[in-house]
Amino acid sequence: MIDLHCHILPGVDDGPESQDESLSMARKAVEDGIYTIVATPHTLNGIYINPVKEVTSRVAALQEALSKNHIKLQLYAGADVYLCPNMLERIESGDAGTINDSRKYILLELPSQIVPPGVKDEIFSLKLNGITPIISHPERNSAIQHDTDILYELIRMGALSQVTAMSITGDFGEMALQCSERLLKHRLVHIIASDAHSSDSRPPILSQAVEAAAEIMGNYEEAEHMVTEVPATILSGVIIEIPEPMRAK
Numbered sequence: 001m002i003d004l005h006c007h008i009l010p011g012v013d014d015g016p017e018s019q020d021e022s023l024s025m026a027r028k029a030v031e032d033g034i035y036t037i038v039a040t041p042h043t044l045n046g047i048y049i050n051p052v053k054e055v056t057s058r059v060a061a062l063q064e065a066l067s068k069n070h071i072k073l074q075l076y077a078g079a080d081v082y083l084c085p086n087m088l089e090r091i092e093s094g095d096a097g098t099i100n101d102s103r104k105y106i107l108l109e110l111p112s113q114i115v116p117p118g119v120k121d122e123i124f125s126l127k128l129n130g131i132t133p134i135i136s137h138p139e140r141n142s143a144i145q146h147d148t149d150i151l152y153e154l155i156r157m158g159a160l161s162q163v164t165a166m167s168i169t170g171d172f173g174e175m176a177l178q179c180s181e182r183l184l185k186h187r188l189v190h191i192i193a194s195d196a197h198s199s200d201s202r203p204p205i206l207s208q209a210v211e212a213a214a215e216i217m218g219n220y221e222e223a224e225h226m227v228t229e230v231p232a233t234i235l236s237g238v239i240i241e242i243p244e245p246m247r248a249k
């Protein structure tokens with residue numbers, strides 16, 4: 001499996017504080033069958049900056065530590081970029097990282113309560129320039145929890161959606177669980193990722209969520225693709241075909 005959204009780099013955000021903690025996370029991921037992780041530190045969220053250059057060198061350092069410790073896990077650079085004006089310029093300046101630095105896909109974090117109207121302009125401009133935004137954890141956004149059509153509209157514009165594994169397993173509460181179920185049933189989810197921050201309370205584990213998603217959708221293969229083929233295609237920077245999304249009403 002591939003984990004496309006994971007705060008595994010030490011000392012760069014509210015993820016692990018030490019390299020030892022990062023290594024514990026990596027061991028846990030490998031145990032779960034994850035062999036590739038995209039390191040996605042918080043970026044431009046008002047607290048953390050994490051420009052591309054810095055993330056790339058920190059990924060190289062952690063990769064070296066993994067190999068010294070005989071942990072077979074491949075890391076790639078990415079970022080969990082908070083929605084802000086002029087996303088395209090921030091990508092071009094190297095302030096906002098894309099997945100695997102390919103400038104084809106970017107993980108986009110929305111505010112937790114609302115979906116700002118400006119998001120449509122940003123998606124439009126990114127798509128026009130060949131960059132596909134991936135909305136991270138829409139199921140934890142209050143506005144989308146109350147109206148999943150908001151996400152439907154963004155997907156119709158060409159965005160993808162990434163749901164958090166722990167939401168699907170019920171560990172983020174009833175609202176996030178119910179929203180995840182609704183999104184999965186209406187083809188409004190393309191990727192399942194851990195959004196892990198630690199080795200214990202928010203670990204990099206995907207297998208349980210895949211099982212749960214398979215049950216919700218009644219389709220194991222589709223759930224499995226959300227942690228294998230879909231993230232692999234995104235990592236390689238190739239355009240992805242997605243099933244027609246459905247309105248949830």
Ligand SMILES: [Fe+2]
Pocket residue numbers: 005007080136195
């Ligand atoms: Fe995140």
